[in-house]
Amino acid sequence: xxxxxxxxxxxxxxxxxxxxxxxxxxxxxxxxxxxxxxxxxxxxxxxxxxxxxxxxxxxxxxxxxxxxxxxxxxxxxxxxxxxxxxxxxxxxxxxxxxxxxxxxxxxxxxxxxxxxxxxxxxxxxxxxxxxxxxxxxxxxxxxxxxxxxxxxxxxxxxxxxxxxxxx
Numbered sequence: 001x002x003x004x005x006x007x008x009x010x011x012x013x014x015x016x017x018x019x020x021x022x023x024x025x026x027x028x029x030x031x032x033x034x035x036x037x038x039x040x041x042x043x044x045x046x047x048x049x050x051x052x053x054x055x056x057x058x059x060x061x062x063x064x065x066x067x068x069x070x071x072x073x074x075x076x077x078x079x080x081x082x083x084x085x086x087x088x089x090x091x092x093x094x095x096x097x098x099x100x101x102x103x104x105x106x107x108x109x110x111x112x113x114x115x116x117x118x119x120x121x122x123x124x125x126x127x128x129x130x131x132x133x134x135x136x137x138x139x140x141x142x143x144x145x146x147x148x149x150x151x152x153x154x155x156x157x158x159x160x161x162x163x164x165x166x167x
Contacts, residue, residue: 055091074127
């Protein structure tokens with residue numbers, strides 16, 4: 001059984017505290033659902049799609065960096081594994097890919113996102129032209145949706161891999 005050290009979102013907080021609380025809970029859930037798997041199982045496809053535990057974590061790391069560093073903060077040269085030539089590249093993993101390194105990269109991306117977001121108010125607009133019209137509030141809500149949706153995928157994949165279920 002996995003140790004669950006996630007911190008629940010606050011029961012009552014201001015808007016920013018609520019958004020950050022739910023996003024951080026979901027980020028921790030992503031890691032929780034991946035822990036304890038072998039590198040091979042984390043890369044194993046159990047659905048008729050590219051989705052794997054390792055691939056989902058790589059995708060979420062790229063999405064964190066894309067929205068908070070590139071779009072909100074306007075940083076350039078932020079690497080992503082996807083490209084116009086291969087829009088699904090982050091999902092292409094093998095059993096040689098280290099799950100521990102993938103988790104560490106995801107956690108680093110989340111820390112980078114928190115650092116970037118802390119510099120802005122909820123109404124501050126994204127600096128990148130691609131996301132003109134979006135503010136930090138929108139980015140946070142989008143990331144709650146994106147991370148939550150992929151937590152559901154991780155639930156299904158994990159249950160099919162080894163029967164582990166949970167919130």
